Amino acid sequence: MHAPDGFIDVPVSAAAGVLAAGAIAVSLRGARRELDERTAPLAGLVAAFVFAAQMLNFPVAGGTSGHLLGGALAAILVGPYTGILCVSVVLLMQAVLFADGGLTALGVNITTMAITTAVVAYPLFRGLVTVLPRTRRSVTVASFVAALVSVPASAVVFTLLYAIGGTTDVSIGKVAAAMVGVHLLIGLGEAVITALTVGAVVAVRPDLVHGARGLRPKLKLRVDGELVDAPDAPEPAPAPARSRRKVWVTGLVTSLVLAGFVSFYASADPDGLEKVAGDHGIDKKAEEHTIADSPLADYGVKDVDNARLSGALAGVTGVGVTVVAGTAVFWVVVRGRRTDRDADTTTHDDSNV
Amino acid sequence: MGAGHAHRLYRHGHSPVHALPPHTKLAAVLAFVVVVVSTPREAMWAFAAYAGLLALVAYAARVPPGFLLRRLLIEVPFVAFAALLPFVARGERVDVLGLSLSVDGLWGAWNVLAKGTLGVAASVLLAATTELREVLLGLQRLRLPPLLVQIASFMVRYGDVVTDEMRRMRIARESRGFEARGVRHWGVLAKSAGALFIRSYERGERVHLAMVSRGYAGSMPVIDEVTASRAQWCRALALPSAAFVVCLLGWTV
The missing domain is CATH 1.10.1760.20 (Arp2/3 complex 21 kDa subunit ARPC3)
Structure with missing residues (x-):
């Protein structure tokens, strides 16, 4: 339409x-x-x-x-x-x-x-x-x-x-x-x-x-009347890894600054969607989130009275948790891929013999 | 190939509007539509003035009214939608011929109808006075990313080829006694669509190889750079400027 x-x-x-x-x-x-x-x-x-x-x-x-x-x-x-x-x-x-x-x-x-x-x-x-x-x-x-x-x-x-x-x-x-x-x-x-x-x-x-x-199914070769997996074409050599450290550090610092400092000045008004929901009474039925009681609920830290300090602390903690969780996921994925590749190469070696 | 290299909406002619450089026309139509959309809907006379301006352009372009009106039929689905608005909108109600209609809905329907119709009419006039190739050149001049313009140009260049391929497949189906009557026949039609995709993609590969063999290295040579003089810009922008004055009056009066 x-x-x-x-x-x-x-x-x-x-x-x-x-x-x-x-x-x-x-x-x-x-x-x-x-x-x-x-x-x-x-x-x-x-x-x-x-x-x-x-x-x-x-x-x-x-x-x-x-x-x-x-x-x-x-x-x-x-x-x-x-x-x-x-x-x-x-x-x-x-x-x-x-x-x-x-x-x-x-x-x-x-x-x-x-x-x-x-x-x-x-x-x-x-x-x-x-x-x-x-x-x-x-x-x-x-x-x-x-x-x-x-x-x-x-x-x-x-x-x-x-x-x-x-x-x-x-x-x-x-x-x-x-x-x-x-x-x-x-x-x-x-x-x-x-x-x-x-x-x-x-x-x-x-x-x-x-x-x-x-x-795509793997290419099979018939060797002596038996079907054997064909060896993969050799992968092109990977480009020398560039250091990602600079990118990583810059990103981390930016996020921390944004979360801890700039969030002071962020608007306290509800965002557009929340406003629409409020105006039309959609959010009346919205239940409080199940983790509303958590120490970081509503972007503030419990027991810290200064609103700005509390917001900044919550932001910085949030960035920290996200970075740790993200890195963990990334690490697991990369490791999984590496072990896969290692396993592949070993089987190929066997079949080549 | 014998049908002329123009799209169905183009109307060949030698009017002053045809002669304007394409990018000035594109800019003018876009500015005009933006002005129309930002006019308050209560200023009904302003929309009549816009329609008058477009009629002047159509007269200058020697596009007959019948042609324009027939092309306007494309917006029939929106008319149906607009007709629904007075019944479903909220707010104050008013009784018209025994029907309880929403005032805001009536205004909304008028808003969509008036602005939609003017937008379609402006686009139709643009398409009727500008050749396909010129539209692409104009888009390029207006700084659309070159890759996007290339993709669009391949789309229009091969659009007819692919459509013709689809027509031949339909004739082949029909000459074998196939007639699509219901959901049960969707399988055959979808297989045709799949075959059409494979043929289009493979044609794309062949076109790319042909281009590479002729020295293509990622960008198309621009051999007919279009330029516009100040006078041409002035002439093209007369339409949106006049509309802008009307719009300002609409806000103040």
Whole structure:
């Protein structure tokens, strides 16, 4: 659903535009990583595909028909960054050439239809593919679920934008119910089509499905009538590791300064979402968080009376805990990967003998 | 290839509006739409003035009213949505023909209708007077990232090719007696979409190789740099400036 001009007020449209521009800048870099210098022709052709696929009509019943939105499909097939770029370019050209969706609403449309769908669908898809057994069927199932969730998620983001910058005073509950209700149905159709399409591509060219690249079966060699795993091609030597210490220290110092010092001056007013929730009485039902009694509840330290000092202490403690937890997770992941690689090399040595 | 290298919305002509450099037109349309959107909705006469300004532009561009009105049909879905607003919005109610409507909802519907229609009309005029290639050049001149412009240019360049491929697949399906009637046939259609993706992607790879063999190194050569003189900028920006005056009046009066 392409939002027209005048649907969302100017400040929120502008904010969404800034968000969309930032996301596109990140995606341009990410797409270069995904496709290197082939980015322009490949992303262009995929954008043309998304554009054409949106014209493919899927009859539902009684003369009605639906069509693909394509956000989740593009993210799964060519990767999240390229996917965002392709759908954004399609939206841009639709707004400029076909007057489909307002020019001032372009940021809103890109945020809801390109960014949200990719950001929701791709991690979900990857997560499911890693958890499920490594078969073609699980790729299909994962793309079904990813597309199913991505469409209502995009409706929810649109409702949020409408809640902040809508030009008409409609009860947000009603908008949310209508949008999410309708988009659950649309999402079901989108999910079926996306799953079938990804399934069709995986059946013919599994290497083209970006989200399922790890699933390629290993090359087998028949040696003396027995199937043996072929040794992997030697990995290119890793580039000499640059010292990350400087980056790390700068980041830590910045976070500490922000958390401990700058937070003095942060606004004490509730943020936009809390305000909307308060105005509409949504937050009346919100229960206090289960850790509301914890020593750091509500960004302050218990038993420290000076409000500023308490906030700063809480901030610094928060940064410390985050850094420790993050480092621990990172360390575990890296170690896991290393042991995997070691195990691989040993088996290869065996098979080579 | 025989159909002319222009999109369906373009209307060939030699009017003063056609002759303006594309980036001035893009900037003018964007500024105009921003001005329209920031006008208070209570100033109904201001929207009539905007419509008058657009009609002047259409007259100068020799775009017939029928053409413009037919293109405006694209916004029918929003009209349906706008028609719903008076029934669901909150606040003070007013009785019209026995129906209880919300005042704020009526204003909201008017707001979406007026601003949406003006936005669509401005975009349609832009598309009708600017060739595809010019639009891309204009976007490039307006400092859109070059990679994004390249992607867009490949999209429009191969959009017709990919659409034609899809049409041929449909003809192939139909000539084998296939007719999509319901959900049960989605599998076949989705397989077509999958095949279309593979063909598009492989075409992209071939296009890239062809470009590399002709010396492509990541950026396209710009051979037709578009420039605009001060007079052309003035002419293009006359529309948003006039609209801005109307907008200011709308806020003060």
